[in-house]
Amino acid sequence: MAPASSLSAWSDLDAHHESVGKTIVLKDAFKSDPKRFDKFTRKITLPADISSESKGTDIIFDFSKNLITEETLEKLVKLAEEAGVEKKRDAMFAGEKINFTEGRAVYHAALRNVSNQPMKVDGVDVMNTKGGVNEVLEHMRVFSEQVRSGEWKGYTGKKLTTIINVGIGGSDLGPVMVTEALKHYGAKYMTLHFVSNIDGTHIAEALANSDPETTLFLIASKTFTTAETTTNANTAKSWFLEKTGGKGDIAKHFVALSTNESEVTKFGIDAANMFGFESWVGGRYSVWSAIGLSVALYVGFDNFHKFLAGAHAMDQHFQKAPLKENIPAIGGLLSVWYSNFYGAQTHLVAPFDQYLHRFPAYLQQLSMESNGKTITSDGSPAKYTTGPILFGEPCTNAQHSFFQLVHQGTKLIPSDFILAAKSHNPVSDNLHQKMLASNYLAQAEALMVGKTAEEVRAEGNVPEELVPHKVFMGNRPTTSILVGGAIGPAELGALIVYYEHLTFTEGAVWDINSFDQWGVELGKVLAKKILKEIDEEGAGSGHDSSTGGLLGAFKAYGGF
Numbered sequence: 001m002a003p004a005s006s007l008s009a010w011s012d013l014d015a016h017h018e019s020v021g022k023t024i025v026l027k028d029a030f031k032s033d034p035k036r037f038d039k040f041t042r043k044i045t046l047p048a049d050i051s052s053e054s055k056g057t058d059i060i061f062d063f064s065k066n067l068i069t070e071e072t073l074e075k076l077v078k079l080a081e082e083a084g085v086e087k088k089r090d091a092m093f094a095g096e097k098i099n100f101t102e103g104r105a106v107y108h109a110a111l112r113n114v115s116n117q118p119m120k121v122d123g124v125d126v127m128n129t130k131g132g133v134n135e136v137l138e139h140m141r142v143f144s145e146q147v148r149s150g151e152w153k154g155y156t157g158k159k160l161t162t163i164i165n166v167g168i169g170g171s172d173l174g175p176v177m178v179t180e181a182l183k184h185y186g187a188k189y190m191t192l193h194f195v196s197n198i199d200g201t202h203i204a205e206a207l208a209n210s211d212p213e214t215t216l217f218l219i220a221s222k223t224f225t226t227a228e229t230t231t232n233a234n235t236a237k238s239w240f241l242e243k244t245g246g247k248g249d250i251a252k253h254f255v256a257l258s259t260n261e262s263e264v265t266k267f268g269i270d271a272a273n274m275f276g277f278e279s280w281v282g283g284r285y286s287v288w289s290a291i292g293l294s295v296a297l298y299v300g301f302d303n304f305h306k307f308l309a310g311a312h313a314m315d316q317h318f319q320k321a322p323l324k325e326n327i328p329a330i331g332g333l334l335s336v337w338y339s340n341f342y343g344a345q346t347h348l349v350a351p352f353d354q355y356l357h358r359f360p361a362y363l364q365q366l367s368m369e370s371n372g373k374t375i376t377s378d379g380s381p382a383k384y385t386t387g388p389i390l391f392g393e394p395c396t397n398a399q400h401s402f403f404q405l406v407h408q409g410t411k412l413i414p415s416d417f418i419l420a421a422k423s424h425n426p427v428s429d430n431l432h433q434k435m436l437a438s439n440y441l442a443q444a445e446a447l448m449v450g451k452t453a454e455e456v457r458a459e460g461n462v463p464e465e466l467v468p469h470k471v472f473m474g475n476r477p478t479t480s481i482l483v484g485g486a487i488g489p490a491e492l493g494a495l496i497v498y499y500e501h502l503t504f505t506e507g508a509v510w511d512i513n514s515f516d517q518w519g520v521e522l523g524k525v526l527a528k529k530i531l532k533e534i535d536e537e538g539a540g541s542g543h544d545s546s547t548g549g550l551l552g553a554f555k556a557y558g559g560f
């Protein structure tokens, strides 16, 4: 594929940015076009049988407060066409090896293919083959139901009520984020811990109040070779064996979620207690796989299945909707518009929803591990900026911390706001929900309309020297996502997949491989070398004076 900047639609957008993009004033665009909201809003409706709403849940994506005209959208769609976004999308859904640096298919969509259409990699239907998607799902169903009902017992015959998931990156962030987001649906008697950090504090705190008789460990690692996870898992195993005086039965208390059977059995977990998946599932897309077992245990398999089904609905939309109507494609194209034509460096995602408090952290890996790349498909460096820095926090908290910069800073920060119309906790007669919604609406409006010097002066009693400090430039773009009900498993599934395919669209335009992560390797290799040096005499070898100096100081202060 040609580099994006060599496409004629790219030059066209460049000119369009000069003539229209730089001059569009959103508040005027709304005044002159009463239909702007309708024109730029897209909707997906999730089927009733999986939704939190009995008639099915609408999810509205309001793109109208973005710096676009109808012509901009047409030109962005043209760019997607020239960049082959649809072709690449179809190749992904056809199981082709679009992860070209690792020679792998990118097939996490098969994991949520609840309509069970055949999906093939190398001619094999991954849904129904032995050890395939449906078989693993059935294993997850049976196991999660046995644990929840108490039929699966610990070594002293007690029900397992503490779940400790040991994993990192995609083997942690998905399960943490989803179990937090679906806490309303979670088993109230269960205590969940997610141990990821190599910092011993993480595992120590999880084990501190856990009872080995009632604790189930899920060792979650696609490769089963990740240093943090194997070290934490070994510490957990030693704790378990020590606390149980060697009588504890590993088979009842440890299961593995992995693609690597030989490492799993080497660790001491029986292959029968392994929930597998395939190398065509990228770590950051693995919550849909066996890695999601903690979710199934916590919210129950039926809810896990609805989560998959909501995701599948968004997959189908992405696969079938024409680009101009295609919600994730529009999201991705807007990101390209801001990154490459306005020079935006960031993407803010602010859920107005406390249950979604780990959603931005999850999206950070999804977006930044996928599109934090420089090299394009022909091996040459991109001549344009790629993946934005994604960040976020739930609102209204974020408003009281970093929103100052979003409103009045020198940077353009395209922002997404997410709200569910219905709260799971309509306390104080829904007062909280109304206040939450008023902030969701007010922030997007304020960012767009801003406040002029004349408006500041008109408020009266403002000393002239303060006027510029109270001016808001406005014209700051937002996408508002409104879930027309509560956020249940299906709604959450659809929201995640919106961001997955948004990220896909960005990467497809930028002509990069969104599915490898070589950038995390160098640090891992150096850490291994330095770990050895900590146990050796001296301050290591071959380091720069800063690294060597710090290593020496660490050893001296730490008594190593």
Ligand SMILES: O=P(O)(O)OC[C@H]1O[C@](O)(CO)[C@@H](O)[C@@H]1O
Pocket: 168, 169, 170, 171, 220, 221, 222, 223, 224, 225, 226, 229, 282, 283, 284, 369, 517, 520
């Ligand atoms: O599941 P694993 O193989 O332990 O990997 C954990 C994480 O590490 C990474 O490979 C990055 O180091 C992520 O892509 C992945 O989600």
